Amino acid sequence: MQIHDLPYPDPGVPDARSGPRFLWWLGRNQLGGQARSLAWGLLHFLSVCGLPFCVGLAVQAVVDRSGARLALTGGLLLVCGAGIALGDTMLHRTAVTNWITAAARVQQLLARRTAHLGSALTRRVAAGEVVAVSTGDVEKIGWFVEAVSRFGAAAVTVVAVCAGLVVYQPALGVVVAVGVPVLVLAVLPLLPRATRRADIQREKAGRATELASDTVAGLRVLRGIGGEELFLDRYRRASQEVRTAAVRSARMWSLISAVQVLLPGLLMITVVWRGVQLAREGRIAIGELVTVYSAVMLLTYPLQHFQEIAMAYSFSRPSARRAARVLSLERATDFAGSREACVPVGDLYDPRTGLLAPAGRLTAVVCGNPDAAGVLAERLGGHPVEEGTSVLLGGVPLDELPLDSARTAVLVQDKDPVLLSGSLRELLDVPASDAVSAGDALAAAQCDDVLDALTQASRAGESPMDARITERGRSLSGGQRQRLALARSLITDPQVLVLDEPTSAVDSHTEARIAEELRRLRAGRTTVVFTSSPLLLDRADRVVLVHEGEVAAVGLHRELLHAEPRYRAVVTRETDDEAARHSGVSAELEEIEESA
Template sequence: MPLTTLPLPDPGSPDLSSPLAFLRWLGRSQRRGQVLATCWCVLEMGCMAALPVAVGRGVQAAVDHDTGGIWRAGALAVVLAALQSVGTVLLHRQAVWNWITAAAHVRQLVARQASRLGGGLSSRIATGEIVAVGSGDVEKIGWYVELLARVRGAVLVWLGVSAVVLVRHPLLGTVVLLGVPVLAASVWPLLGPFERRYAEQRALGGKATELAADTVAGLRVLRGIGGEELFLERYRAASQQVRGAAVRAARIWSLMQAQQILLPGLFVVVVTWYGAELAADGRLGIGELIAVYGATAFLAAPLRILGEAAHAWSVARVSAGRATRVLALTRTAADATLDAVLSRPERADLHDPATGLTARAGRLTAVVCGDPDVAGRLAARLGGHVPLAEGEQPQPAVRLGGTPLDSVPLTEARAAVLVHDKEPVLLSGTLAELLDVPGAGRIEIADALAAARADDVLDALVDGSPECAGDAMRARITERGRSLSGGQRQRLALARSLVADPPVLVMDEPTSAVDAHTETRIAAGLRKLRGDRTTVVFATSPLLLDQADTVVLLRDGRVTATGTHRELLTGDPHYRAVVTRGEDADATDATGPAGRADAADSTVPADSAAAAPRTPKEAACRSSEG
């Protein structure tokens, strides 16, 4: 049995016309596994059915005092037992393989659909429904797909046993041939009620999951208003509804289970009683009676598989219906312009309706925000597909060229807008592996490293990796770049983002860990390298802000001023207070009109303000340079 790498390279396009069609498509997608499982099932059950024949021949040989016949029957029984053991092991392995593959297949389809729909998925279907499909439903579907092969094997063996008995004893063969379908059909009247009750249980379970997710998301707010007990009672009531529905479904299932034991048992008793009468009249030998009894008793195994398949069909049909509802969702008509926007995203403006921030296409936009936490969250939002934090209220989606990013497939959104984290992670490996990222190919690695001013970083890597023989690209980076300083890690991560050359690049304080002299050179290199691309930089450094085409000031979550760095420095007291690390913005506003007028009168020249040190580190650095 070959190993299969998961996830699958291509999960394919499922048939979503109906739950049954979807289940059939899943079965066809693993034809080889289904055929192998059917063969092993036939081997296992065929040997199981033939074993009573060997025992019956041995008993008949003992009655006839045939020593050779006893040995032959014993040898046959040993061979059949060995083959049955082999078939059992191989069937179990293949059945588990089929189950896991089918479940993983469905889970991958659901994950692909969630990625394709993005944040718009939760607005079209309840969160609890998605969680239920991705967890419990895929297991039920996998169980049914795995059972298909065993059902085929059981039917084939039953037909074989019926044919043999029919040839030897037509009346008994007819009873065996017709009795199994009648017993199997006896369970079907219970399937409808069970399926309805199980569907009710799954629906209530999805609502309870959704309620739990909403409660956890708003836990901080609930604690603030003392609403924990209220939502606890709601969840307790929902949980009890799920429990009640599960008990009602279990009652029907227990009745089905009892029926699967009682009716085959009665069938065996009736056939064996009739066979005993034939043996008493001399029309049937003792050995043949044992073989008939064994064959009849064996039929309980196919009946058990058919009953299990009936149960699996009931739950899989409900689960497949839920899965097809998720997989059948399509993007809205408003997404018709996606291809046009994503084909040339560098020509599309990036706009955030929640803050009013607009980054013009092909320009370097700097965003000044006094709260670094707010800046970090906004930077993440500009990339789209950002989950809500605990207690955070949903906000309008960020738009690229008028298209909501959360309606764009995740891979396409991240290819169009790359968010450079404030604290990026460097994985262990060589420098060449670190910089081997998907990109447009427009920017060479050497140019990116030069723009990030990483010359000293290359020297440090070469010194720390004697095995690289002086080639910095072969130098190894330790886990998370621990052998490098914070500024060196920051510059390597910046070079990696520049090599990726995304149409829209969002950076949050990309030079916070470097000195002022290096920052000035990085700012100039960044502007040169990203000249015709859309770039958004969250920063408060005058050295970066002075290179921006447009500077946007954010206050209380909204854009309050827009202009160049020098214009805002002379015309907006709040901007000046944030950038020059002077008087707090709120204190500045509290001085009133007179205070603002005084501040305006005492404004320092723009050139000196732009060059003012922003931190004690920068002041010390400039002092040493002087």
């Protein structure tokens, strides 16, 4: 796989049982790229380590006054130089290709998993963690995949050089062959502590980033209540903790680097000391001593990649663990489904609560617990919390339908919909039946003031549909964002539309007009609205009160308002004292009616 071939036609099915297994799976899926990188790495490193032998031969040729051997050595140096240049260039090219293609594979897998899980993803994993995995963690994973081939080439080169020195000059080669493994293994006891400190640093950095994101997102509210200084102090403390953890982590890695400088230096001193003794005794030639000394000096270059692979693995292991955690998440239902693809038509029924939404009618649902309302809305969209609680549409369980069919049949707009950055035209460019135009949907959602605001913020003469919407629509008010999200949902014109508090940030006059337009535009379609607004409830064909996870009452708004105290308590927000007085008055009226 080359960069110009991206994205992958199929990124594959990852082994997400653990972080190391996921890294191993990535490596196995890039064997061709790893092999090419390994080959170019061997050419580069062997050419580098071939220089000492050439230098030794040249020195010995000068000592022996042999012009032919000196000329031959010069030719070998040119070959080694060409191998170094070509190998280094192609190693960098192939290694970076491995990095980018591995990162692209992980990002494709994450995007596919996000689309597969839908709104269920953020219920099970924090949104900040998903962002961290798809950005910083992807780079760390790619770094490890890229470093593997360089480490492999460095390891083969070190073994080859040690074996060559043993054959070339056994007296000194044995010292090098024994000393190099000591260099490699000496830092192993330090790696666990360095890894732990790096993990602590990343954890604290993640918390600081999350705190900063929350502060920026809620800056308008914080300024309103004068709380920006409080959150700023919290971020200062969090950033100082990150700095302290980073310093502690850097100290450990600097110690590892110092050890990898100190020990090769000691090995070099040992080789020179022993070599001088052997040269005085006449057991080795000057050229052989120069060769062994130069080889030990240049061995520090491939040995640096042992430290790199240790760092890359220690940084990528928690990143791979987080990625594997996200990729291992599954929907409660099968992606392919056990039924053929179809869009069933009929009543929407939840057997767990007993909620029935008749086909083609506007049903309003009142829940005293907003969290319970959100869970029920998600279940109506085909996301059962547990097995055996699937919602039925036209008698067909949604969890038995293929995912695409279930999403075509039922659309759920939660209470905090997200607006993606881009133009208004791009925002409203969603899969739709084309039965509802963008203009009709915007009019029904009462977005005239939104269009005016976008027109004022855009360039002169630019259509409101081409006006830019900032990230998450932060340049708009909460009510404007809510109405744009409602317009986007109305354009899709699904068989069943589930709205969770679609007008909670809208004034009463606008809410009344939205209720009328919603009823008109969705005529003949099944619509379920979770709300406690009397304006919406009064225009519903059917109102259902869900209390403690079960349907407690069904009827019209005005009927339930007088006959059902629990419904009245939720809709009118009356206090316990008011409810008691209302119950007393109702009891007195009943007694009067009975006596009459």
